[in-house]
Amino acid sequence: MRSYSLIAPAKINLYLEIIGDRADGYHELVMILQSIDLADKIDLRAIGTQSIQVHCEDAEVPQDDSNLAYRAAKLIADNFPERFAQFGGVEINIKKNIPVAAGLAGGSTDAAAVLVGLDMMWQLGLTQPELQDLAAKLGSDVPFCLAGGTAIATGRGEELDPLPSLDSLYVVLAKYRNLAVSTPWAYQTYRSQFGDTYIRDANSLEARAHRVHSGPMVQAILNDNMGEIGKLLYNDLEKVVLPNYPEVLQLRKAFERSGALGTMMSGSGPTVFALCQSEGEAQRILQEVKRAISAPDLGFWVSRLSKHGIQVI
């Protein structure tokens, strides 16, 4: 076929613990990642010229080779030059629904969709592990975005262990449209302030055991204990982002007062989410926080937790 449409869901972090630094400048993480229904739509179309083109109506999204979706197509083209020559170029159209630079893996999930779409369009027949390897080359969150659902993510974030689905729950997300937090800044600041709390050898047996169990949150998920899951939401990066971004701290406090199951910042922020039992509760909390903070550039979204990664439609 000459065109494919894919759904690319966002993710939130139910848990993010930084357990060590790495020689490559990255950090050893123990995370629990969760897909949500809020998703971009990616359309791929074969074009006559031997080129990769990215189009997106959202002015915040780069349309050049710095776009991760472009880099995903380039990675496939470089790895399979004969297929690129045979099938020609591709136009990537991104319909953006996930807020940009938000800590919700919007760019990573678009890149994951391009990998899945080009695998089909160029008839590569890649296995899941092969797709996951390519995904890890693009970014730490891209492998999870491919697989989706609920998963423990360790290493840089690319080693995944699936967990039972939590897709009966909802989230309210809130983000200031003009606010962005640099992810490298957040990790570097954390390293300089809290590096002395790292497990000394993050590749040790102790660290491995820690990763596999990753504490009470995994138990709460296995027991389907929603109240506990809400209480155990955790993100080390809040320790550096909240003191430096008073607007995010204010949001976080407003959600805390709202009676949700729990609230947390996602990834390196600045999106804050509240976990809710039902859509009705999510709408109630949205209205309450909207009344508490009147800021014209504050955006809200209600989304259901999802068991899906990239889907072809």
Ligand code: C5P
């Ligand atoms: O992998 P990705 O390009 O998405 O990571 C963005 C940035 O986040 C990295 O440049 C790095 O500063 C930080 N990071 C990290 N350790 C990780 C994942 C990301 O330090 N495990």
